[in-house]
Amino acid sequence: MNRFRIRTAVPLVAFALAALFTIGCKEQAPENTGNGETQAIFPKGEAGPAENFTGKAYATSLVASDSTYNTLVGNVYFEPGARSNWHTHPAGQILIITDGEGFHQIKGQPRQTLKKGDVVKCPPNVTHWHGASPEKGMQQMYIIPNTEKGIVQWLHPVSDEEYGSSK
The missing domain is CATH 2.60.120.10 (Jelly Rolls)
Incomplete structure (x- = not known):
C-alpha cells in the first residue's frame, strides 16, 4: 500500500511544482505596456x-x-x-x-x-x-x-x- 502511495504522490508533486514554476515564469515575462514604453528586464540605468x-x-x-x-x-x-x-x-x-x-x-x-x-x-x-x-x-x-x-x-x-x- 505504501509503495502505491509513493508512486502516485511523486508524479503529483512534480506536476504541482511544474505548474507553479510555469505560472511564476509567465508573470515575470516582459511585455509591452501598450503606451509605447517597454517593460524592462534590466534596470533602467x-x-x-x-x-x-x-x-x-x-x-x-x-x-x-x-x-x-x-x-x-x-x-x-x-x-x-x-x-x-x-x-x-x-x-x-x-x-x-x-x-x-x-x-x-x-x-x-x-x-x-x-x-x-x-x-x-x-x-x-x-x-x-x-x-x-x-x-x-x-x-x-x-x-x-x-x-x-x-x-x-x-x-x-x-x-x-x-x-x-x-x-
Missing part, C-alpha cells in the same frame, strides 16, 4: 548624455570590461523617438533587441526596422546609429568585443530627416 543622444535614452552596464573577457555588455532603453548619434566602434558591436521597436542604419545603407528578437552586427569602424521608433520604445542589449581596441567614437546627431527616411 542612467540617462545618456544629450551630446550623444536625441531624446531620452538610458543605459546600464551588465558586464564591465576586464583583461580576461575584453568585452563590454550593457542595456539601453530608448524612449519613443529617441536615438543615438552616428557613431563607430573600433571592434564592432552586437545588438540584441529584447523588447519594443526601433531602427538601425549603417551610413549609406537603407534604415532597418528592429523588433524584439532581432540581432544586429555593426562591423568595426562602420558609421551607424540606432534608436526607438516614433511610437514605441526599444530595449537593446549591446555587446562590444575586444575593448582593448577602444569602445566608441561619437559623431554628429542623426537629423530628423535621416531618422524619418527609410533610405
Whole structure:
C-alpha cells in the first residue's frame, strides 16, 4: 500500500511544482505596456548624455570590461523617438533587441526596422546609429568585443530627416 502511495504522490508533486514554476515564469515575462514604453528586464540605468543622444535614452552596464573577457555588455532603453548619434566602434558591436521597436542604419545603407528578437552586427569602424521608433520604445542589449581596441567614437546627431527616411 505504501509503495502505491509513493508512486502516485511523486508524479503529483512534480506536476504541482511544474505548474507553479510555469505560472511564476509567465508573470515575470516582459511585455509591452501598450503606451509605447517597454517593460524592462534590466534596470533602467542612467540617462545618456544629450551630446550623444536625441531624446531620452538610458543605459546600464551588465558586464564591465576586464583583461580576461575584453568585452563590454550593457542595456539601453530608448524612449519613443529617441536615438543615438552616428557613431563607430573600433571592434564592432552586437545588438540584441529584447523588447519594443526601433531602427538601425549603417551610413549609406537603407534604415532597418528592429523588433524584439532581432540581432544586429555593426562591423568595426562602420558609421551607424540606432534608436526607438516614433511610437514605441526599444530595449537593446549591446555587446562590444575586444575593448582593448577602444569602445566608441561619437559623431554628429542623426537629423530628423535621416531618422524619418527609410533610405
